[in-house]
Amino acid sequence: MRHHRVLRIISKLLIPFIMLFALYVQFHGDFGPGGGFQAGVIMASAFILYGLIFGLENARKVAPPAVVTKLVAAGVLIYAGTGYMGLFKGANFLDYGALSKDPVAGQHLGIMIIEFGVGTTVAAAMITIFFLFAGRDR
């Protein structure tokens, strides 16, 4: 793809907006359609587009596989850890109402945190799977 100038320039222009849209979907999922799953996939697609256009080596420099694989697990841990926070505060597992004095504010906070965990795991898992498939020789 090194010689496709149009593809390179257009994707360079698009990638920041794809990432911004992913963040919007991530943090606006409480109010409109969207959430961690969709945001994670959109964020991953920004990295995958970069990898397709600028080569896998450059993409691995931007998103080092050692870091990305740890993020796959980190998202699940953020989610489960939020669940245990409820236990430590004396409520049920995954009862976010206990995270704040006001149960509704606690619910909102808990949902934000677990959606972030979902997004982290989904994005990292998709990037990892793409790296593995694309990096494999025939």
Next chain:
Amino acid sequence: MIITLIDIALLTFMGATALAILRLRSLFAVVMLSGIYSLLAASMFVALDAVDVAFTEAAVGAGISTVLMIAVLALTGERERAPSHTMWLPMAVVVLTGAALIYATFDMPAFGAANAPVNLHVAPRYLNESFAEVGLPNVVTSVLASYRGYDTLGEVTVIFTAAVAVMLLIGGRKGDDAGIKNEPADDAVDDADSDGNGDTA
């Protein structure tokens, strides 16, 4: 009226795409058509007012899985071999199953009927109480993340497991360039090793 026309048009396009996928032998065209099929399915979900599902279908089905399938195509051939057996037995099984499923829909309540069991069980409670209990305008997010938070934790664990399984299956060998480890010093030695075994050929 206009919704019915849109539904009919979308279903026709989906049927045509499925038939084309069945008949084509070029796998690249099949991957592209399955992406189009996902996009049509996403449009169908929008017509059914399931915007969150449509969003996921468009992002995952039409986006990521198309890219992953193209990445897989780079590893396999570009053409499907002609089948060695006739299609009649599988065709009969598929037609019979489809006919049974269509027959089963005659007993189902009309789509969106207010007295359908699915709309009488927990749905009224979610719709009426969730804003006071969780405080989010998007009830889908309230159900997904709070009421059914345990299920969603399971779903995230499934995605985690999928990534781990792919790593173990195709990224686990040392010396494979696709390996998740990025240690240049080891790579040179291991590459020589795997060439000796004929692994990378």
